[in-house]
Amino acid sequence: MILGLSVGAFTLLHVAISLVAVGSGLIAVGGMFASRRLPVTTAFAITQAAVLAIFVLIGIAALVTFRPNEAI
Numbered sequence: 001m002i003l004g005l006s007v008g009a010f011t012l013l014h015v016a017i018s019l020v021a022v023g024s025g026l027i028a029v030g031g032m033f034a035s036r037r038l039p040v041t042t043a044f045a046i047t048q049a050a051v052l053a054i055f056v057l058i059g060i061a062a063l064v065t066f067r068p069n070e071a072i
């Protein structure tokens with residue numbers, strides 16, 4: 001079980017997310033080739049940066065509070 005999902009369901013979720021990411025990337029590249037500004041992808045990039053920052057902060061917090069020698 002991964003995140004409460006069976007391996008098959010998790011794989012399907014992962015593939016779906018990956019296909020959405022590839023599709024949005026193709027749209028962004030198409031806009032670059034056409035020399036057009038795409039405000040939706042600019043929003044999609046701001047969101048990615050915000051989520052990345054959140055995960056970096058979570059990782060730092062986990063690193064700081066991790067105590068490997070303490071019993072659970």
